[in-house]
Amino acid sequence: MRVGVPPRNRRELLRKTLWIGVWLVFLNAPVQDLVSGRHTPGATAAGWLGLGAFVAAYLALVFRNMGRPFSGRRITALIVVLALLASLLAATLGHAWLGLFVYVAVVCGAVLPPRAAYGAIPATAAVMLLIGLHVGVRQAHDLILLVLLVGFAMTGVSQLVRTTVELRQARATVAQLAANEERLRLARDLHDLLGHSLSLITLKSELAGRMLPGHPDKAAQQVADIEQVSRQALVDVREAVSGYRRPRMATELAGAQVALAAAGVTAQMPAEADLADVPEDSESALAWVLREAITNVVRHSGAGRCTVELLRRQTLDGSVLELAVEDDGSGGSGGGPGNGLTGLAERLETVGGTLEASRVRHGFRLVARVPAPAPADVGSGA
Known part of the structure; x- marks a missing residue:
């Protein structure tokens, strides 16, 4: 799941929704309180309405960057609404509703600037403690540490998201300057x-x-x-x-790392490219293969992980340089090789290389090989 950016498709939206839905576990106590029958019908109906409004405001803040982003005033107004609903519901319906302040602290840590969050989170804990003096002191004492820890933890997560977004922007700027x-x-x-x-x-x-x-x-x-x-x-x-x-392998490896990271794909890349004594045409052909393979992974595969290997192998036909790209995605649509793979195979044939593309157990694997004399063999033909 990409951090700091809206979901691009239904799959990413579902992942984000499930991740956020896990944190709704703290609504278990208010829901049990409403279905227990301890309140009058009017109070129960008001409780359901208040809980629905609270969840709606919370989700609106969580998904604030989808579509048109919220303004600062709107975010502040929604946080005030959350705090007022949590206070009113807890004060009128009992200690089971004190867990709503956890969500208020989470939102304060996630959406407010650090300075504002450092003041809003302790204030949220203090309000909860004051209301707890009337509805349940022990429950308030049990939750106050959780409110503080979760709130300040979210400030760290929020700062990480901001740093990630700034890093993406910096990469885009560097690419534009280059x-x-x-x-x-x-x-x-x-x-x-x-x-x-x-x-x-x-x-x-x-x-x-x-x-x-x-x-x-x-x-x-x-x-x-x-x-x-x-x-x-x-x-x-x-x-x-x-x-x-003519592309270079070192340049394509660096570009692949950036492209996969920007697409939210976990990449495992070779530490360095052993291209000693490899002809320029062979290196260029492999670089084209890597570029095409990474493009397919980013655009069509829907993969979450991609592994790139570049190593020398000794075969019956001599020493070869092998490039392998494997991902855990769907491999794209279509039942046969596309124009891209056909073009790569033809390009490799001109330098005496081969191309293999196949589905593996958990994804797709592309292997390209080109003849590459071993360093020890260079000059030994005399």
């Missing part, structure tokens, strides 16, 4: 590559235009030079673009 820097670098490199060539083409075009009427042979030589320069510029641009488009 993308901007990459655009600037690409612009500088293209300027360096094409600036001289285009200037030379312009100059020779002007010379050819001047020479064309009286010296067609010299003009033809200038046109031939223009063709040669333009062809070389085209080669340089293609090499530069190819270098930009």
Whole structure:
């Protein structure tokens, strides 16, 4: 379950609802009090109405970030309503209702700023103790420590959520800055590559235009030079673009870690990539496989855990570098390999590699292998 963000689908909404529903156990005492028959019909009806209003206000605060977030004034008003309902119900219906102050402390710790929560939680405990003097001193003494502990614990959880949200925002900012820097670098490199060539083409075009009427042979030589320069510029641009488009395994591993964390997927990644003496084309092919696999995990699998392994293996056909990506999700929809897997298989074939995709007991597993000479074998062919 993702922390600090609204649920994206029904599955996440159900998880969050179940997690919140566990804490409704403290309503057991008020409900038993209402069904016990100890109160008059009017008091029982009023108790049910008050309890329903209390739970509605509590859930509204818990799900405050779904849809349009609540304003500060609305949050404060709902907390005041919770405190007044808890006080009124406990004072009129008895000590069984003192547990409602636990919810008031939880909400104070969860939604208020730390400074306000540090004052509101002890105040909630004090109000409960004062009401307990009239309806049940022993029960109030039993609950006061719980109110304080749960309330202050929720301030810690709330701070953790805020830190997580700020971390996500910082990651997004860093990614945006990195993308901007990459655009600037690409612009500088293209300027360096094409600036001289285009200037030379312009100059020779002007010379050819001047020479064309009286010296067609010299003009033809200038046109031939223009063709040669333009062809070389085209080669340089293609090499530069190819270098930009070639992914690196280290970069893809770091990106996979960030993507999985942002999607709320528990990731187990290799500590480092052993890519010694691995050809660039083979490394690039594996990096494409990792990118496609992580994209599928994040977008389609609904997984909660993903394991990435990168290691060398010795097979009958020689040493290979193996990349394995396994998750505990559904593997997406469809009964056959999609266009993404087909494209990856074709890409691996160009470097002599193979691709295997299969469902496992608790999810989906993708294995890619490319030939990789062992470091000890390099230079031993002499």
